[in-house]
Amino acid sequence: MKIECDVRPNRMFAPQLVGLVSSIDKKGRPNVATLTWITTVSVDPPLISISVGRTRYTHECISSSKEFVLNLPTMDILKEVMLAGSSSGWEGDKFEKTGLTPVESIAVKAPCVKQCATHLECKVIDMKEAGDHTIFIGKVVATMCNLEAIKDGVLDISRIKPVLHLGGTFFTTVGEIVDSREI
Numbered sequence: 001m002k003i004e005c006d007v008r009p010n011r012m013f014a015p016q017l018v019g020l021v022s023s024i025d026k027k028g029r030p031n032v033a034t035l036t037w038i039t040t041v042s043v044d045p046p047l048i049s050i051s052v053g054r055t056r057y058t059h060e061c062i063s064s065s066k067e068f069v070l071n072l073p074t075m076d077i078l079k080e081v082m083l084a085g086s087s088s089g090w091e092g093d094k095f096e097k098t099g100l101t102p103v104e105s106i107a108v109k110a111p112c113v114k115q116c117a118t119h120l121e122c123k124v125i126d127m128k129e130a131g132d133h134t135i136f137i138g139k140v141v142a143t144m145c146n147l148e149a150i151k152d153g154v155l156d157i158s159r160i161k162p163v164l165h166l167g168g169t170f171f172t173t174v175g176e177i178v179d180s181r182e183i
């Protein structure tokens with residue numbers, strides 16, 4: 001039996017992969033924020049999209065610099081992920097506040113977050129207003145990842161514990177991995 005439910009639509013999308021988006025402001029100062037409304041949108045050219053609330057400092061930074069890095073954190077830095085997602089760059093240096101480390105990127109001025117497992121460096125090619133958020137579409141211009149996360153040349157998710165958001169203060173990570181060819 002189906003029942004009509006009063007769950008906010010965004011809460012229906014769970015679990016969701018969590019990213020840390022790093023960017024720079026007009027003065028070149030780095031910022032980092034937690035985002036889950038992230039997805040890949042094209043293979044060729046390689047495009048991803050992130051949805052950023054218009055009040056976020058990240059919104060200000062990406063609107064002016066037209067670039068960002070999508071870093072994928074692991075469960076061991078969940079505390080820092082929550083801090084980056086509950087405080088704002090409008091109030092001060094969030095790298096300092098979270099203890100996360102900005103490191104130089106290959107192809108953009110925005111830094112990577114050292115403690116993350118993978119990094120997608122992006123240049124914004126398009127933006128679309130969507131309600132109270134802006135969807136930034138970024139072309140991936142460089143990709144980096146920890147050596148341990150790679151097996152036979154591809155990302156092996158079982159080697160890292162990606163952060164998946166369940167809603168509110170709840171998170172999980174990847175458990176059993178099923179190969180559909182073996183069902």
Ligand SMILES: Cc1cc2nc3c(=O)[nH]c(=O)nc-3n(C[C@H](O)[C@H](O)[C@H](O)COP(=O)(O)O)c2cc1C
Pocket residue numbers: 018031032033034035036037038051052053055056057058059081082084085086087088089090094133165
């Ligand atoms: C788990 C989690 C997921 C979040 N996802 C998003 C998101 O997809 N888009 C967004 O605009 N804000 C999201 N936020 C909220 C921002 O991270 C938060 O408003 C942060 O303070 C913004 O920082 P900034 O002002 O330095 O950019 C999320 C927060 C948490 C804790």
